[in-house]
Amino acid sequence: xxxxxxxxxxxxxxxxxxxxxxxxxxxxxxxxxxxxxxxxxxxxxxxxxxxxxxxxxxxxxxxxxxxxxxxxxxxxxxxxxxxxxxxxxxxxxxxxxxxxxxxxxxxxxxxxxxxxxxxxxxxxxxxxxxxxxxxxxxxxxxxxxxxxxxxxxxxxxxxxxxxxxxxxxxxxxxxxxxxxxxxxxxxxxxxxxxxxxxxxxxxxxxxxxxxxxxxxxxxxxxxxxxxxxxxxxxxxxxxxxxxxxxx
Amino acid sequence: xxxxxxxxxxxxxxxxxxxxxxxxxxxxxxxxxxxxxxxxxxxxxxxxxxxxxxxxxxxxxxxxxxxxxxxxxxxxxxxxxxxxxxxxxxxxxxxxxxxxxxxxxxxxxxxxxxxxxxxxxxxxxxxxxxxxxxxxxxxxxxxxxxxxxxxxxxxxxxxxxxxxxxxxxxxxxxxxxxxxxxxxxxxxxxxxxxxxxxxxxxxxxxxxxxxxxxxxxxxxxxxxxxxxxxxxxxxxxxxxxxxxxxxxxxxxxxxxxxxxxxxxxxxxxxxxxxxxxxxxxxxxxxxxxxxxxxxxxxxxxxxxxxxxxxxxxxxxxxxxxxxxxxxxxxxxxxxxxxxxxxxxxxxxxxxxxxxxxxxxxxxxxxxxxxxxxxxxxxxxxxxxxxxxxxxxxxxxxxxxxxxxxxxxxxxxxxxxxxxxxxxxxxxxxxxxxxxxxxxxxxxxxxxxxxxxxxxxxxxxxxxxxxxxxxxxxxxxxxxxxxxxxxxxxxxxxxxxxxxxxx
Numbered sequence: 001x002x003x004x005x006x007x008x009x010x011x012x013x014x015x016x017x018x019x020x021x022x023x024x025x026x027x028x029x030x031x032x033x034x035x036x037x038x039x040x041x042x043x044x045x046x047x048x049x050x051x052x053x054x055x056x057x058x059x060x061x062x063x064x065x066x067x068x069x070x071x072x073x074x075x076x077x078x079x080x081x082x083x084x085x086x087x088x089x090x091x092x093x094x095x096x097x098x099x100x101x102x103x104x105x106x107x108x109x110x111x112x113x114x115x116x117x118x119x120x121x122x123x124x125x126x127x128x129x130x131x132x133x134x135x136x137x138x139x140x141x142x143x144x145x146x147x148x149x150x151x152x153x154x155x156x157x158x159x160x161x162x163x164x165x166x167x168x169x170x171x172x173x174x175x176x177x178x179x180x181x182x183x184x185x186x187x188x189x190x191x192x193x194x195x196x197x198x199x200x201x202x203x204x205x206x207x208x209x210x211x212x213x214x215x216x217x218x219x220x221x222x223x224x225x226x227x228x229x230x231x232x233x234x235x236x237x238x239x240x241x242x243x244x245x246x247x
Numbered sequence: 248x249x250x251x252x253x254x255x256x257x258x259x260x261x262x263x264x265x266x267x268x269x270x271x272x273x274x275x276x277x278x279x280x281x282x283x284x285x286x287x288x289x290x291x292x293x294x295x296x297x298x299x300x301x302x303x304x305x306x307x308x309x310x311x312x313x314x315x316x317x318x319x320x321x322x323x324x325x326x327x328x329x330x331x332x333x334x335x336x337x338x339x340x341x342x343x344x345x346x347x348x349x350x351x352x353x354x355x356x357x358x359x360x361x362x363x364x365x366x367x368x369x370x371x372x373x374x375x376x377x378x379x380x381x382x383x384x385x386x387x388x389x390x391x392x393x394x395x396x397x398x399x400x401x402x403x404x405x406x407x408x409x410x411x412x413x414x415x416x417x418x419x420x421x422x423x424x425x426x427x428x429x430x431x432x433x434x435x436x437x438x439x440x441x442x443x444x445x446x447x448x449x450x451x452x453x454x455x456x457x458x459x460x461x462x463x464x465x466x467x468x469x470x471x472x473x474x475x476x477x478x479x480x481x482x483x484x485x486x487x488x489x490x491x492x493x494x495x496x497x498x499x500x501x502x503x504x505x506x507x508x509x510x511x512x513x514x515x516x517x518x519x520x521x522x523x524x525x526x527x528x529x530x531x532x533x534x535x536x537x538x539x540x541x542x543x544x545x546x547x548x549x550x551x552x553x554x555x556x557x558x559x560x561x562x563x564x565x566x567x568x569x570x571x572x573x574x575x576x577x578x579x580x581x582x583x584x585x586x587x588x589x590x591x592x593x594x595x596x597x598x599x600x601x602x603x604x605x606x607x608x609x610x611x612x613x614x615x616x617x618x619x620x621x622x623x624x625x626x627x628x629x630x631x632x633x634x635x636x637x638x639x640x641x642x643x644x645x646x647x648x649x650x651x652x653x654x655x656x657x658x659x660x661x662x663x664x665x666x667x668x669x670x671x672x673x674x675x676x677x678x679x680x681x682x683x684x685x686x687x688x689x690x691x692x693x694x695x696x697x698x699x700x701x702x703x704x705x706x707x708x709x710x711x712x713x714x715x716x717x718x719x720x721x722x723x724x725x726x727x728x729x730x731x732x733x734x735x736x737x738x739x740x741x742x743x744x745x746x747x748x749x
Contacts, residue, residue: 136452146515160400213430
């Protein structure tokens, strides 16, 4: 018993004050990229050719954040002249098109006011489905339940049954072998319900795009309401998206 | 085993130098190796100019390789030694080659084979998983079956579990996977080289460094790239941080599964504290984008070194205190002791690897047997408790956390500055070559194997996650256990679904 108390005192109170106070991430962290469209065309082409995800649109000078895995190669190759990754984690969007960007995403809160705030603003229960996720998205979603993030203080919970849920949170490129189970789970949720695509895989197939063993785009099977980019999304990206979209 | 070729970890071999044996000799050689305690590192089929072939890498305290032309159906090795069990099922599934007399010939991941041969399992893949899958069944008056998944009641990957029970006791647990199959190997054989590292890092997200490192080393061997000492140190530190973070997360979860909540809350947070240093090193909590063929993308300067050293100094006593809290509580040890036991004999038979193997008394640690990066100059770990139960698997992890911490501190002390890395836009791989790379990921032996063709293009890319060996260990640990101890046993192994499903 004494040891329990001793440990409790040592651990103290660790829950972050976010969103009242910002959380600063280390300068090497790669968050929302900023594109300079005035950069030399040849350099843009070199970055686009080298991009492992082929997610640089040279014509419009935009990056597809739905497919980008934030590996940072374009920043390295261009010496920061074409792309620089900021430490800004706030990347959730309500439309797939908004993810093709130069680094200026529309404010998520505006969209939400018209839709889900009234329904789920005070309580949101989500059923998580891993549909081919590599366990990085899953792990960094799970982490929101630890004392540092303490997701449930916002009235948001991940629940065990789709019957108790207001929506699904899907990770992974939707493998063919998870297609049926994903649809069944979605259908088991009572209306009205929301669909969240989390991570590059669920949005576009991510690192596995082009594989014939995956569907690759959740939206082609079930209409998606909220997109959370990243590979995996930082816990703060997910938390920010959930809070601005629903709260 | 005199007819197999002895090789080194990460050594480029001309494919012509690999002994190409008649199938019967090949089979005898592998069985002979297995009979003397040898284990399978890789055993797979591939197609070369229209001919199906088999290739195997075996390990004793050394590594051996050999191959043969594959008959369309062949006498199963599993019938004589269980260590080939999953490998022969996989060979059947991927290349339509049937292991006759295999006692449990069922699909592994549920996909059509790579070469259009007749399907070994008579499956029609337009139907949903699992197709023709004869589950084990037990009959009798008080016998019942519990089926769970694919979607589980938590934030966890999908898989299907069937428990054959008598009351609360489990006779047998059958684990049927495949839901996470993304076609990783086929992708790695067909995509441009620029995509490969990204795919390797997402084979199993919690083993980003483990798999990324295997691939980088294999490509370095084939492309003749040298890696400088500083980069090797960063890679070693990253692999050890990955080990610590995962072990801590699992110890917290084990504590939660026996309803002792405080350590689970503490370790839940502290796990994250060990992911953040990886983000300091390379900009991502899981180490994405850090390891690349040729080195590391970010060098470690004095600033990063100091941040890492301070963080470790702050966390290490906390971790020890929480561990002390877990392992000294009678309510915890009462549940950990003798639960989910895998005997040393059974562990040997199925070839357990990693901490699960070490907890059952198999000392194999790839960092010691086949050292890469900086491991040759670092001290090995030894384990005090090897009874094969949940308690032992927990203790091994506890000891490994402290061991890994001291390895990182040692490396920080004598760290050389890594040279800055130039991205390899054009990587030229040696033609007609073979390489196998082995690393001790946090779960155990991770291995990648690459074969190249006449043009230096990848002919076959084979991935093996330690989970490929160890899922069977989880199934065995549940024999004659209470079904309510499943979560505890499961967490003590914490195997990868996607690493298995590929």
